[in-house]
Amino acid sequence: xxxxxxxxxxxxxxxxxxxxxxxxxxxxxxxxxxxxxxxxxxxxxxxxxxxxxxxxxxxxxxxxxxxxxxxxxxxxxxxxxxxxxxxxxxxxxxxxxxxxxxxxxxxx
Amino acid sequence: xxxxxxxxxxxxxxxxxxxxxxxxxxxxxxxxxxxxxxxxxxxxxxxxxxxxxxxxxxxxxxxxxxxxxxxxxxxxxxxxxxxxxxxxxxxxxxxxxxxxxxxxxxxxxxxxxxxxxxxxxxx
Numbered sequence: 001x002x003x004x005x006x007x008x009x010x011x012x013x014x015x016x017x018x019x020x021x022x023x024x025x026x027x028x029x030x031x032x033x034x035x036x037x038x039x040x041x042x043x044x045x046x047x048x049x050x051x052x053x054x055x056x057x058x059x060x061x062x063x064x065x066x067x068x069x070x071x072x073x074x075x076x077x078x079x080x081x082x083x084x085x086x087x088x089x090x091x092x093x094x095x096x097x098x099x100x101x102x103x104x105x106x107x108x
Numbered sequence: 109x110x111x112x113x114x115x116x117x118x119x120x121x122x123x124x125x126x127x128x129x130x131x132x133x134x135x136x137x138x139x140x141x142x143x144x145x146x147x148x149x150x151x152x153x154x155x156x157x158x159x160x161x162x163x164x165x166x167x168x169x170x171x172x173x174x175x176x177x178x179x180x181x182x183x184x185x186x187x188x189x190x191x192x193x194x195x196x197x198x199x200x201x202x203x204x205x206x207x208x209x210x211x212x213x214x215x216x217x218x219x220x221x222x223x224x225x226x227x228x229x230x231x
Binding site for chain 1: 109
């Protein structure tokens with residue numbers, strides 16, 4: 001099983017700042033099959049990025065994904081008030097598909 | 109994009125059984141693999157199970173293997189999760205999700221999610 005470790009656990013930032021979230025895999029993720037999701041309290045998760053760097057439909061371009069192999073990054077270029085949430089990475093190249101434990105982006 | 113609506117969540121005693129359903133609309137259900145994901149109270153997301161478009165291929169998290177069964181009825185646009193021998197640690201919100209599509213077949217990321225149904229296992 002591929003274990004995904006996200007860091008930091010919590011990111012305290014102000015609106016307008018840049019957020020950099022990391023996801024490290026215990027072994028190489030095949031074909032960069034890595035996705036990022038955003039979840040707000042009481043809501044279902046929302047797909048942001050798939051294939052490590054492809055934005056999902058309707059996702060603003062301030063969200064960008066990068067990386068390959070075992071190291072992946074989600075960057076939010078300028079935080080908007082609605083971006084404060086929990087973010088999860090997920091690998092879908094190997095079974096069982098697994099999630100990271102999440103990074104909370106909170107208002108400083 | 110489509111919509112998914114889960115149902116069937118309930119309070120059940122340890123050792124009990126439950127069947128969750130997920131109705132799909134707004135997309136051609138029979139063209140997409142489907143997935144169940146759960147989230148225990150205050151915890152992160154956990155992949156539970158996935159099923160191919162025909163239902164011929166399924167996979168499960170180790171934590172539910174042998175206790176949960178995933179199935180689908182394409183003519184009814186409905187996905188199911190049959191759960192037996194339920195444990196307290198199965199308490200969670202269960203989400204149904206639509207899998208993405210690659211050039212040669214399904215890719216098991218989730219591009220459409222339902223709102224979830226709550227399963228509580230307690231005596």
